Amino acid sequence: MNGATEQLIAIATEAxxxxxxxxxxxxxGDSIAVRNGAVESVExxxxxxxxxxAFVATPAExxxxxxxxxxxxxxxxxxxxxxxxxxxxxxxxxxxxxxxPDPDAVPPxxxxxxxxxxxHGWQQTHDHTNAGWSLEQAKAAALACExxxxxxxxAINNSEGADAGFGSSHMxxxxxxxxxxxxxxxxxxxxxxxxxxxxxGMQRDYSWHQALHAADLHSPEQIANExxxxxxxxLNPGTMASGKTTVVFEPRTATSLLGHLTSAINGRAVxxxxxxxTDALGQSxxxxxxxxxxxxxxxxxxxxxxxxxxxxxxHSNRLIADGVLAxxxxxxxxxxxxxxxxxxxxxxxxxxxxxxxxxxxxxQPGTLSxxxxxxxxxxxxxxxxxxxxxxxxxxxDYSRGxxxxxxxxxxxxxxxxxxTIAGNLKQMFAQVTHVGADLTxxxxxxxxxxxxxxxxxxGQ
Amino acid sequence: MSQYHSVLPIAEEALQHTLSHMLPADADDGxxxxxxxxxxSLALEEGRVKHISASSRQxxxxxxxxxxxxxHAFTDRLEPAALLQAAKSARAIAxxxxxxxxxxxxxxxxxxxxxxAVNPADGVDFSQxxxxxxxLDGLARGxxxxxxxxxxxxxSTFSDIHIVRMDGAHxxxxxPLVRLNxxxxxxxxxQRETGSAGGGGxxxxxxxxxxxxxxxxxxxxxxxxxxxxxxHAAPAGTMPVVLGSGWPGILLHEAIGHGLEGDFNRKGTxxxxxxxxxxxxxxxxxxxDDGSIAERRGSLTIDDEGTPSQRxxxxxxxxxxxxxxxxxxxxxxxxxxxxxxxxxSYAHPIQPRMTNTFMLAGNDTPxxxxxxxxxxxYAVNFGGGQVDITSGKFVFTTSExxxxxxxxxxxxxxxxxxIGSGHEVLHKVSMIGNDLALDPGVGTCGKGxxxxxxxxxxxxxxxxxxxxxxxxx
Numbered sequence: 001m002n003g004a005t006e007q008l009i010a011i012a013t014e015a016x017x018x019x020x021x022x023x024x025x026x027x028x029g030d031s032i033a034v035r036n037g038a039v040e041s042v043e044x045x046x047x048x049x050x051x052x053x054a055f056v057a058t059p060a061e062x063x064x065x066x067x068x069x070x071x072x073x074x075x076x077x078x079x080x081x082x083x084x085x086x087x088x089x090x091x092x093x094x095x096x097x098x099x100x101p102d103p104d105a106v107p108p109x110x111x112x113x114x115x116x117x118x119x120h121g122w123q124q125t126h127d128h129t130n131a132g133w134s135l136e137q138a139k140a141a142a143l144a145c146e147x148x149x150x151x152x153x154x155a156i157n158n159s160e161g162a163d164a165g166f167g168s169s170h171m172x173x174x175x176x177x178x179x180x181x182x183x184x185x186x187x188x189x190x191x192x193x194x195x196x197x198x199x200x201g202m203q204r205d206y207s208w209h210q211a212l213h214a215a216d217l218h219s220p221e222q223i224a225n226e227x228x229x230x231x232x233x234x235l236n237p238g239t240m241a242s243g244k245t246t247v248v249f250e251p252r253t254a255t256s257l258l259g260h261l262t263s264a265i266n267g268r269a270v271x272x273x274x275x276x277x278t279d280a281l282g283q284s285x286x287x288x289x290x291x292x293x294x295x296x297x298x299x300x301x302x303x304x305x306x307x308x309x310x311x312x313x314x315h316s317n318r319l320i321a322d323g324v325l326a327x328x329x330x331x332x333x334x335x336x337x338x339x340x341x342x343x344x345x346x347x348x349x350x351x352x353x354x355x356x357x358x359x360x361x362x363x364q365p366g367t368l369s370x371x372x373x374x375x376x377x378x379x380x381x382x383x384x385x386x387x388x389x390x391x392x393x394x395x396x397d398y399s400r401g402x403x404x405x406x407x408x409x410x411x412x413x414x415x416x417x418x419x420t421i422a423g424n425l426k427q428m429f430a431q432v433t434h435v436g437a438d439l440t441x442x443x444x445x446x447x448x449x450x451x452x453x454x455x456x457x458x459g460q
Numbered sequence: 461m462s463q464y465h466s467v468l469p470i471a472e473e474a475l476q477h478t479l480s481h482m483l484p485a486d487a488d489d490g491x492x493x494x495x496x497x498x499x500x501s502l503a504l505e506e507g508r509v510k511h512i513s514a515s516s517r518q519x520x521x522x523x524x525x526x527x528x529x530x531x532h533a534f535t536d537r538l539e540p541a542a543l544l545q546a547a548k549s550a551r552a553i554a555x556x557x558x559x560x561x562x563x564x565x566x567x568x569x570x571x572x573x574x575x576x577a578v579n580p581a582d583g584v585d586f587s588q589x590x591x592x593x594x595x596l597d598g599l600a601r602g603x604x605x606x607x608x609x610x611x612x613x614x615x616s617t618f619s620d621i622h623i624v625r626m627d628g629a630h631x632x633x634x635x636p637l638v639r640l641n642x643x644x645x646x647x648x649x650x651q652r653e654t655g656s657a658g659g660g661g662x663x664x665x666x667x668x669x670x671x672x673x674x675x676x677x678x679x680x681x682x683x684x685x686x687x688x689x690x691x692h693a694a695p696a697g698t699m700p701v702v703l704g705s706g707w708p709g710i711l712l713h714e715a716i717g718h719g720l721e722g723d724f725n726r727k728g729t730x731x732x733x734x735x736x737x738x739x740x741x742x743x744x745x746x747x748x749d750d751g752s753i754a755e756r757r758g759s760l761t762i763d764d765e766g767t768p769s770q771r772x773x774x775x776x777x778x779x780x781x782x783x784x785x786x787x788x789x790x791x792x793x794x795x796x797x798x799x800x801x802x803x804x805s806y807a808h809p810i811q812p813r814m815t816n817t818f819m820l821a822g823n824d825t826p827x828x829x830x831x832x833x834x835x836x837x838y839a840v841n842f843g844g845g846q847v848d849i850t851s852g853k854f855v856f857t858t859s860e861x862x863x864x865x866x867x868x869x870x871x872x873x874x875x876x877x878x879i880g881s882g883h884e885v886l887h888k889v890s891m892i893g894n895d896l897a898l899d900p901g902v903g904t905c906g907k908g909x910x911x912x913x914x915x916x917x918x919x920x921x922x923x924x925x926x927x928x929x930x931x932x933x
Contacts, residue, residue: 030549035528035727044533044549046542047807049517075514078536091514098586100508135552158728195729195850200883202731204850242697243933272505273609273645273652351515352501388855389844390877390929394645394654399694399877399929401846401855418853420877420929422696456931458696458879 001026002182004080005174008052012089013176017054017096018070019107021175021311023348024050024080029167030135034142040161042135050085051076051350053108054092058101069101076350106310106332108175112342114306114313119181122306131166131186132214138164141190145220149194152228155235160193160204162224166214173348179311187302188214192224196231205231205385210302210443230384233405237415240406240459246380246433247421247455248373248407251440253383254447258361260425261292263393265319265327266356267334267345276396276426277325284323285429291364292320294329296344301360303444309348314359317343329356358444365448366435373434373451375410381457382407383421396425402457419459428452468622468630469494469518472565474540475624482522482547483560483626489525489787490550493764494518494622495806500581501615504593512586521806522550525788529553532809563628571768574754574761575662577634580616584665589614592669596678600644603682606689608652609645612678614638616665623766631766637661637757637913638668639901642677646685653691655684655859659900662755673900684841684860687872694837694876694930695863701878701926702833702864704840705826706897709818709916712747713905714845714854715882716740720774720782721907722789722800722812724849731852731883732780740780741886744822747775749784751799751815757901758816758915765801769815772798775886786812804910811907818917822892826920829891831867837928838862838869839878852882855929877929885923893920 005022012020026048033041055072073095077088114122133141146162166188174180191208207227209218249257269275277285296305296314305314310332318326328338331346331354347357374382383404390399403417436449468475475492483490498516502509520543521534533549535542593612600610619635643656657680659673668674703711716732724730732740741747751760751769760769765787774782785793786801789812802813830838838861845856857877862869898917905914 039529039553041530041532041809042549042552043531043809044546044552045807046533046535046537046546047519048536051515071510073512073514076517077515078517078519095512095514095586098509098590099512100510100590102508102510105510160727160729199734200731200852200881202729202850204729204848272611273647274654278652352513353511385848387846387848387853388857388877388879389846390855390857390875392654392875394652395874397874399857399875399931401853401877401879401929403851403853417851418879418881418927420696420855420879420927422694422876422929422931424931456696456933458698458927458929460698 001170001172002174002180004050005172006180008050008085008089009174009176011085012052012054012092015089016056016093018057019109019176020052020054021108022050022052023350024172025169025350027167027169029165031163031165032135032139032142033161033163034139034146035159035161037143037147039139045167048080049076049078049350050080052088052092054096055105055107056093056096069103070105070107071099071101072096072105073099074352104333104337106336108310109177111310111312111332113179113311118306126304127184129168129184129186131168131188133166133188138166141220145190145192145224148221148224149192149228152225153232155196155232156194156228157198158195160195162192164190173311175311181307187212188217190217190220190223192227194227194231197235201236203231203234205234212302234403234415237403237417239418240416240457242458242460244454245457246377246451246453248377248380248382248449248451250370250382250384250449251438251447253386254450255442255445256386257450258363258445258447260391262329262358262361265325265329267328267330267338268356269393270328271334271337274394276394280325281328283325285325286320286323286432288323289366290320290323290432290435291318293318293362293364294358295362296359298360300441301444303360305359308344309346309354312342312344312346314344329358331356361445363447365437365439367437368434370436370438370449373436373449374407374412376434377407377451378410380407382412398423398425398428419457421455421457423455428455469496470538474543476562476565478543478547479624480559480562481544482524482551484551484554485558485560487524487526487554487560487626488791490626491523491765492624493521493806495619497617497619497805499615499617501613502586502589502593503613504597505611507597509590509593519806520546522546524550524554526554528792530788530809534807565624565628565630568629568631568766571762574752574759575636578636578664579618580636580638580664584669592674596642596674599675600678600682603679604646604686606646606648606686607644607682608647611643612641614640625766631762633761635662636664638663638665640668640674640677642681644681644685646689648689651689653685653688655681655688657681658902661757661901662759687860691872691874693932694861694873695928695932696930698925698927700833700836701923702830702838703918703921705893705895705918705920707899707916708839708842709899709918710842710845710856712817712819712918713814713916714847714856715880715885716747717814717817718847719849719852719882720784722783722785722793725783726789726793730849735780738780739778740883741775741778742889743778744892745775745778745886745889746773746820748773748820749814749817753816756816756915757903757913760815763799763801764803764810767797767799767801769799784812784814786810802912804912808910811910813907813912814905814914816898816915816917818896818898819919821894821896821919824891824893826893826895829893829920829922832891832922833864833867835865838864847882853879854882855879873930879927879929888924889921890924891922895919
């Protein structure tokens with residue numbers, strides 16, 4: 001695959017690119033779904049593709065009109081033949097010549113690349129392609145998971161099934177300054193979703209886990225029991241009175257808060273004034289006990305990476321330091337325009353421009369158990385599920401559908417659903433009152449329970 | 461414009477050979493799905509069209525169905541060996557029984573196309589598209605001095621599909637799709653707001669560019685953004701809500717559409733699973749899913765199993781009379797496919813999905829519907845929505861809404877999520893406008909990790925009670 005990316009760079013350079021970078025991706029994977037004890041589906045993936053980003057110089061006669069920056073374009077194909085690569089290069093260069101130059105454009109040369117020794121070291125410690133499962137083993141895990149969940153309680157009477165999957169992905173990156181590297185990654189996942197109650201009283205809940213190796217997955221029984229406990233406890237929900245209250249986000253729902261934060265400190269959104277945190281660098285956003293990190297090399301993180309989508313060496317970034325917004329997430333372009341060092345956050349897919357995203361996000365835990373938080377809060381709402389997309393990224397206004405449990409006199413009393421919670425993210429961040437000790441990983445982010453005061457619930 | 465001529469991207473003999481190895485003698489269904497898709501997109505930001513991208517991808521999906529089980533495998537490598545490997549993987553759901561009898565590949569029933577078989581980008585070069593985006597940028601900035609940022613994008617996709625069914629029937633569809641989007645950021649006294657608008661459908665880029673849509677959407681985006689600058693906090697609590705016509709039809713998509721998809725009902729996981737023949741909406745309400753409207757974003761000449769799309773009545777005068785089915789779920793429920801078997805691409809399995817879903821018009825004038833509102837919300841436009849099909853709880857979020865007293869608009873309110881129950885909300889519809897409109901062609905629906913283009917529509921309606929998730933108590 002490295003061969004294909006290097007070949008593509010050579011073809012693009014010959015076709016007129018001043019600079020270029022390329023990525024190639026090949027994925028293979030298997031998954032099996034079982035429902036009510038029988039196989040419901042078997043799926044097999046075998047995909048490959050290559051993507052090119054090429055930069056061209058502005059013709060001299062256009063300097064006065066367009067400035068003397070560089071213009072670029074991107075394209076991808078699943079046709080890896082020599083003919084396919086030539087067509088791709090010609091297409092990209094033709095498109096780049098129409099694209100408008102940007103004086104701040106950062107071509108793929110001179111990034112802070114990892115050394116050959118670092119690449120080699122990473123391959124020794126991180127690369128693997130075997131997730132450790134066969135289709136039969138995955139099937140056995142899925143069957144055991146569903147069976148355990150269905151047997152947990154007589155109220156559980158239907159299933160959306162259990163799903164087990166495993167696969168590997170290979171990614172090659174090459175830039176025209178001679179940097180070339182290859183990643184291999186395997187992963188496995190197991191999930192189950194069950195239903196309790198009947199008719200209009202039905203409830204569904206689920207649990208899932210994903211890990212780099214099947215051996216690191218939570219056991220089928222653990223995943224099953226979590227899904228089963230969750231669905232049973234939400235039966236017979238009521239509503240609640242509208243008003244201001246403290247909301248506790250359990251780790252599963254608190255991950256969405258991390259997502260909203262990283263969208264708002266995305267350097268590209270900041271440059272475009274599309275974020276409510278555009279002017280917030282150095283400001284105290286959270287209480288000073290809050291620290292949030294972007295850590296690209298964590299034993300439990302699925303987002304580990306040695307270098308980012310531009311070949312920039314990744315390092316840990318403290319995003320929120322003692323409550324203060326310490327940096328924006330940047331690729332090289334955003335870093336240049338925002339005049340801060342690149343955070344190694346370029347994300348590159350086969351198609352389209354570079355995006356910006358964190359590696360592994362960790363909201364550093366506090367010391368309270370969730371039970372102790374609930375006891376301290378006294379009255380409020382524990383949110384266990386959120387639906388909808390009611391986030392205005394430019395104002396921070398927040399309004400989402402929710403279900404969970406009422407907190408009365410320091411304990412969880414009854415399930416509620418059909419309500420909304422609303423506020424403004426900037427105010428919500430400032431009103432974090434408690435951070436739990438129950439740090440929980442979900443793929444590439446880890447978060448504890450979080451309590452936020454002063455949110456508005458709409459119910460009855 | 462010249463019509464596009466398509467040929468099978470792989471030799472017929474190889475397909476025949478694959479089918480015979482893929483299908484066990486006792487298979488209920490199965491097919492090969494060959495797709496060649498390409499897309500082009502240009503985006504303007506900060507006054508410059510500096511993001512131009514393209515992609516092309518082709519591959520084959522192989523599928524075997526037996527009872528409730530489905531095997532699906534795909535490959536990006538259009539080689540006989542890769543194809544055979546995919547076929548063997550798809551067959552993993554079946555036992556070791558013998559192969560199905562060999563079939564001859566032959567042309568399936570021809571279905572008149574609902575859209576032109578063209579690559580929508582043909583005849584419109586990149587510089588023409590770039591010039592349009594630059595023109596829209598200038599238009600937006602000239603409309604209001606408070607406009608600080610303009611984002612505009614234009615994209616086209618072209619999908620050429622071949623379906624070879626178990627019996628050898630070969631069906632073919634060429635699907636163009638275009639889309640233009642504008643969003644702006646406005647600023648006043650340090651406060652920033654945004655507004656967006658767009659549209660498209662299954663026609664050529666030339667048509668999109670020649671129409672007045674792009675300029676209208678710029679005006680709409682600027683109007684929405686500046687309107688939101690003056691928006692008050694939305695109320696929190698349960699109250700009557702009037703929904704405007706058009707895109708607010710997303711209510712139907714979330715509240716009942718997903719709950720009527722065949723897979724959830726066959727499995728008994730939808731709140732609508734035991735409600736066929738029962739009243740699920742107020743009398744007078746009729747809801748249809750219609751994939752056969754020419755050139756609409758959600759339309760399909762044939763679905764991804766080769767079944768012609770159709771107009772399916774889901775709710776007639778308040779009574780639930782139909783589900784949306786693909787072939788497998790239809791067979792298992794003793795029904796007919798409604799032409800709703802869809803997949804995002806050859807790399808995804810078939811699911812029953814909506815096409816264009818809307819409520820038929822009633823007799824009330826929209827003015828009368830709004831005038832009926834004593835104290836409540838008039839919601840004209842929405843962002844996205846989501847549903848839990850098991851509990852029936854659904855949400856959708858306003859992007860243009862007003863607080864109304866005594867039938868008169870008082871002031872715009874900030875975006876708020878509305879929440880209700882799918883099996884209750886249509887019972888609470890007390891007035892139906894005579895102004896059915898379909899959305900401008902912007903909907904994308906997500907289900908099980910797959911995105912497909914859809915449409916929605918609604919006349920102005922009054923819902924007597926919905927929970928509004930604002931901050932004002």
